Amino acid sequence: MxxxxxxxxxxxxxxxxxxxxxxxxxxxxxxxxxxxxxxxxxxxxxxxxxxxxxxxGLIDAHVHVTAFTANLGSLPESSPSYVAAHSARIMRGMLARGFTTVRDASGADYGLADAQAEGLFPGPRLLFCGRALSQTGGHGDTRGRGTHRHDDHPCCAGLGRIADGVDAVRAAARDELRKGAHHIKVMASGGVASPTDRIDSTQYSEEELRAVVEEAGAANRYVAAHAYTARAVNRALELGIRSIEHGNLLDDRSVELFREHDAFLVPTLVTYWALKQEGREYGLPESSWRKVDEVLGAGLAALDRAARGGVKLVFGTDLLGGMHRHQNHEFRLRAEVQPPLEVIRSATSVAAELVGMTGEAGxxxxxxxxxxxxxxxxxxxxxxxxxxxxxxxxxxxxxxxxxxxxxx
CATH class of the missing domain: 2.30.40.10 (Urease, subunit C, domain 1)
Known part of the structure; x- marks a missing residue:
């Protein structure tokens, strides 16, 4: 062509x-x-x-292209071919909205990235991490309290893999890197869509997180961490994690650590707005929907604090299910506290710096x-x-x- x-x-x-x-x-x-x-x-x-x-072309640095539903616990029970078909549809929509590169924050793998690169379906360039690493009962553990078996087979769809202990997290990180991961994702705090954890929890020990950072660094890759509270954010930054996802409850010390470690913050404001409005319609369990308010109002305040403090801010959306269509609304939400040029930079040049594509994208x-x-x-x-x-x-x-x- x-x-x-x-x-x-x-x-x-x-x-x-x-x-x-x-x-x-x-x-x-x-x-x-x-x-x-x-x-x-x-x-x-x-x-x-x-x-x-x-x-x-725009860069969205926090997507889940396999998340065709907001009920993340149902993904491992879905046929991989069915999930792949949905993923192709989701990626086609992202490209139509102007996103020519996306960083997947867990769920996508080399198969989807290769298929897009080979032109098997239209979509943005896909930078994937495979599955996010989670402790038992962490944000990547989608089992309810009454479920005791976790299907972690690599052929099955799902956003996370459970690994407990230093040796296990090293092995898990190495396995994702073996499969071509562009970065490693860890769940370093509780979250909204997980059924059994508290948002204000910290997850993984310092030794476990340090081991993941070492393995990524050895492969010339980096670690991104899901983290909400200042305690979780600050601990992750001090241990060498390069990219903080969400960060809604950060504090002034967080801002200092971002600058000190030359790290990046990837806020995802639009997903909380969408989950509050439509989450239950698209499969978010009631127990998870009730968590949304804990982080919804804090997102803009955290963005404002980080922007005023000179933190490198990157565009991300984190949308699930039928809410992917709201992807571009993130621009309008960010513009409530940032000038348009800074918002554009977050989706172009700064995002390119985070993903190691300075001069190549953005x-x-x-x-x-x-x-x-x-x-x-x-x-x-x-x-x-x-x-x-x-x-x-x-x-x-x-x-x-x-x-x-x-x-x-």
Whole structure:
């Protein structure tokens, strides 16, 4: 398939500087080749942007593409082929909403990543961790109190795997790395969707967490931790965990530790909004739904505290089931406390830094993947341009037009 493309007469947005530059952009072999005024490429497909804004394809750094239901306990009982079909549908929707790269925060594996890369179905580039590591009774243990058998067979769908003790967590981390994990996810505190833990609990001992960090570091990978409370967040950061997921109940010491360790925070505001409104409709058990209020109101305050403190903030959504369609609403929620440029950076250049793709994604610089959006309107003036996918004129991935209302 021909992936050479020339986008002419565009306003090119540099997320790093926040500046627009008039000009053209040429793609070939899936990469951005050059930008500048008056570019020529005879015989190449040309898109006239008509002065519209062009920005890098978006990155969502916290998704669960296998979570076709909010009842996570039912996933291990689902047929893997059925889950894969749902995952392809979910990923297709993400690409249509402008997300050309996503980081899966547990559930997806090399099979889905390979299938997307080979073009078996349309979807964003998939950076996966396999299954999240959880202690018994932790956020990744989806058994109810009356269930004593945990089906941890690798052929079965599920977001977590139980590993207790230093030796077991080392083995589990090594196994996920063996299967190509881009990062390792650990459950370092309680959560909403898990049936038997408290949100304010800490999970895993320091020795266990340290072992996971060592194994990831040995493989030149990093660890992301699910953590809500300041106690859980701060402990994880002190042990060398690079990415904190959620962090709704962090404190001033957390902000200091983020800066000290050059770590990243991935808030996921939209999922709490969606779970409160629609969670039960899409399978969230009543006991989990009642937990939502514990973190719902604190999310914006934590984001504001982190933003004012200079923490590296990354775009994430964490949506489940039929709520995936709200993915872009995260832009509007964040804009309540952040200027539009900072929100855009969280979904482009800063997200790329977290996932180790600086210069490869989240930028329009030559040499980067030719993932870009042509949008109607100015997202620096109105974040609604990104919060509402109908403003996407063209979604371009690897130099090919794959979506948008202007697609023939």
């Amino acid at each position: 021909n992936d050479s493309l020339l986008v002419r007469n565009a306003l090119l947005l540099d997320p790093g500087t926040g500046e627009y530059r008039e000009g053209d952009l040429r793609c070939a072999d899936g990469r951005i080749v050059e930008t500048g005024p008056g570019l020529r490429a005879p015989g190449v497909r040309t898109v006239d942007a008509g002065g519209a804004v062009v920005l890098p 930028t329009l610089a030559p040499g980067a993947h030719a993932d870009l959006l042509v949008v109607d309107g100015d997202p620096l003036a109105d974040i609604g341009v990104l919060a509402e996918p109908e403003h996407l004129r063209h979604v371009i991935q690897a130099g090919r037009i794959v979506g948008g209302h202007g697609t023939p």
